Each structure stands twice: as C-alpha cells, then as structure tokens.
Amino acid sequence: xxxxxxxxxxxxxxxxxxxxxxxxxxxxxxxxxxxxxxxxxxxxxxxxxxxxxxxxxxxxxxxxxxxxxxxxxxxxxxxxxxxxxxxxxxxxxxxxxxxxxxxxxxxxxxx
Amino acid sequence: xxxxxxxxxxxxxxxxxxxxxxxxxxxxxxxxxxxxxxxxxxxxxxxxxxxxxxxxxxxxxxxxxxxxxxxxxxxxxxxxxxxxxxxxxxxxxxxxxxxxxxxxxxxxxxxxxx
Numbered sequence: 001x002x003x004x005x006x007x008x009x010x011x012x013x014x015x016x017x018x019x020x021x022x023x024x025x026x027x028x029x030x031x032x033x034x035x036x037x038x039x040x041x042x043x044x045x046x047x048x049x050x051x052x053x054x055x056x057x058x059x060x061x062x063x064x065x066x067x068x069x070x071x072x073x074x075x076x077x078x079x080x081x082x083x084x085x086x087x088x089x090x091x092x093x094x095x096x097x098x099x100x101x102x103x104x105x106x107x108x109x110x111x
Numbered sequence: 112x113x114x115x116x117x118x119x120x121x122x123x124x125x126x127x128x129x130x131x132x133x134x135x136x137x138x139x140x141x142x143x144x145x146x147x148x149x150x151x152x153x154x155x156x157x158x159x160x161x162x163x164x165x166x167x168x169x170x171x172x173x174x175x176x177x178x179x180x181x182x183x184x185x186x187x188x189x190x191x192x193x194x195x196x197x198x199x200x201x202x203x204x205x206x207x208x209x210x211x212x213x214x215x216x217x218x219x220x221x222x223x224x225x
Contacts, residue, residue, distance in 0.1 A: 043204050097143055097208045
C-alpha cells in the first residue's frame with residue numbers, strides 16, 4: 001500500500017505557483033520522498049526527490065517539514081504543459097528501488 | 112536525461128494469443144527493471160521486479176505463468192502476456208533503474224485484447 005496521502009485534484013492559474021501537498025506521517029528514517037508526474041497516456045516523469053533537506057532543480061522545489069511527516073512540491077510558474085497527475089512516493093533506499101504509487105493529485109493548470 | 116523505450120507503443124490482439132513487450136534502456140545500463148500496469152482512471156500498479164540474469168520477483172496477486180518476464184541483458188527486459196484475454200487490456204509501463212537515485216520510465220504500451 002502507498003504510504004502517502006494527496007488531495008485528488010487541484011487547480012492552478014497559468015503563471016502562478018502550484019503548491020502540491022503530500023502527507024507521509026509514517027515515513028521512516030531510511031525513506032526518501034520522490035515526486036513523479038504523469039501526463040495523460042505517457043510514462044511517469046521524474047521531478048525531484050529528497051530526504052530531509054529542501055531541494056530545488058530546474059523543474060521544481062521540494063519542501064520537507066522538519067519532522068518529515070509532510071512535504072510540498074512547488075512548481076514556481078505553472079504552465080498549461082504542467083497539467084498532469086502528480087505522485088508523491090516514499091521509497092526505502094534499502095528495498096531495491098521499488099516505487100509504490102498512490103492515487104496522486106490531478107493538477108489542472110488553467111489559462 | 113536517461114531514455115527508456117518500449118516496443119510496441121500499442122498492440123491489438125485476439126483473445127488467446129500471446130503478446131511480447133520490450134523495454135530497453137538506451138543510454139545506460141539498468142541493473143533492475145520494473146513492470147507496471149495501469150487501468151483507465153487508476154494509478155500505476157507494480158507487477159514485478161526484474162534483475163538482470165535472475166528470475167523476476169512478482170507482486171502478490173500477479174500470475175507469474177501468465178506474465179512472463181525475461182531480463183537477458185542490462186539494457187533489455189521483456190514482458191510476455193500469455194493467452195491474453197480482454198481483462199488483460201491495459202497500459203503496460205516499464206521502468207529502468209541503475210541501482211541509485213531515480214527510476215526512468217518508458218512511454219508505455221497500450222494492449223487491447225479483442
């Protein structure tokens with residue numbers, strides 16, 4: 001079973017920041033937080049991952065709370081092409097790379 | 112970024128036939144490949160984990176004799192759906208992993224069984 005909880009859907013205006021929350025209250029010390037997204041009828045695309053520090057790359061920022069029980073993915077300037085299902089996944093680094101997908105958040109970016 | 116391909120991208124077959132789907136890592140060697148299945152409006156469901164040169168590990172409820180997985184090299188894994196039936200119609204997605212960091216996913220194969 002997935003160890004994360006996400007809102008099923010969110011809307012965001014084009015050009016604004018999209019903040020996608022994720023709850024992982026049972027996360028353990030060996031588990032990383034990964035974010036992927038899936039555009040309709042395509043394979044998932046890696047976005048970012050982190051352990052406990054905030055992370056930023058060219059696609060997004062990941063903010064992890066100090067107790068690591070929740071995180072937020074931030075798309076700083078959402079575009080229409082960011083419309084997708086976003087998956088937050090916790091993965092144990094010692095368990096062979098397996099990713100268990102939850103239901104994700106369907107983000108709709110609107111003009 | 113790393114590229115994973117799948118072939119075919121879509122396939123239509125008659126009930127009772129077998130279908131083979133290939134997953135290739137094009138610019139890196141993958142020690143592990145994963146196979147997922149996704150039904151419409153649902154999330155990805157992990158079917159099996161495949162390590163090069165060894166038998167695949169199947170998730171609970173996935174029939175190993177129906178979904179044959181071969182991982183013959185560090186760049187190729189195949190999934191064969193044997194004696195396919197309409198309920199096997201789905202979107203099949205593979206991913207490849209070097210053993211560190213993120214997995215890279217293929218574009219998926221849409222299987223329709225008539």
